[in-house]
Amino acid sequence: MRVRVQCEPFDLAAELEGFGAEGDVGAQVTFTGIVRATGGLTRMEIEHYPGMTARAIEKIATEAVSRWALDDCLVVHRYGTLAPGDQIMMVATASRHRAAAFEAAEFLMDYLKSRAPFWKKEYGADGAAWVEARDEDEDALSRW
Amino acid sequence: MLEVLYFAWVRERIGEPRERIETTAATVADLVDELRGREGRYALAFSDLAALRVAIDQELADWDSPIEGAREVAFFPPMTGG
Numbered sequence: 001m002r003v004r005v006q007c008e009p010f011d012l013a014a015e016l017e018g019f020g021a022e023g024d025v026g027a028q029v030t031f032t033g034i035v036r037a038t039g040g041l042t043r044m045e046i047e048h049y050p051g052m053t054a055r056a057i058e059k060i061a062t063e064a065v066s067r068w069a070l071d072d073c074l075v076v077h078r079y080g081t082l083a084p085g086d087q088i089m090m091v092a093t094a095s096r097h098r099a100a101a102f103e104a105a106e107f108l109m110d111y112l113k114s115r116a117p118f119w120k121k122e123y124g125a126d127g128a129a130w131v132e133a134r135d136e137d138e139d140a141l142s143r144w
Numbered sequence: 145m146l147e148v149l150y151f152a153w154v155r156e157r158i159g160e161p162r163e164r165i166e167t168t169a170a171t172v173a174d175l176v177d178e179l180r181g182r183e184g185r186y187a188l189a190f191s192d193l194a195a196l197r198v199a200i201d202q203e204l205a206d207w208d209s210p211i212e213g214a215r216e217v218a219f220f221p222p223m224t225g226g
Contacts, residue, residue: 052203
């Protein structure tokens, strides 16, 4: 299991090298979040809580590994200034069968959205605004 | 001394990311009351607790959580990761 919080971009292919190599892996799922240009967005600033962030993500990843008996799990999340088209974060899961890998990846995404201490501020032609958490995001946790 | 941290719009409203304060507050709610009484910018930042979350020593906590022995308390809006 690996968790990283960083300002720099990441290279998906490089991150996946050797990922899950130690298990009898039959399925690997990856998800990459990208900054959308919706609403004329020109840039996004992601703030986080250094100290708490990595620990909070590790807690979520540990839960995913144990619930779905994953062979491997990787989370990379960026902070700082991002432009439309930039990668924001990625998760990867590896398991014997695909159902576990897909489900665990969705679980990770749902929890990262509402329980990892990041805050996004969007900048566009109309000024700047903090992205507000949506009720649906909180509701999504109840399915787990 | 307690380290108090603010993130996102809470930080913007209060005007600083962190400060060290002397407090006798027993719980997070007591601390919020104390801060609200200081200046208008605190009252504004803490006007709607439903829109805020709190962490004690980097773990999510509740308004009635005790803060005795805590090193840091952080206030922020609901998280928007992913």
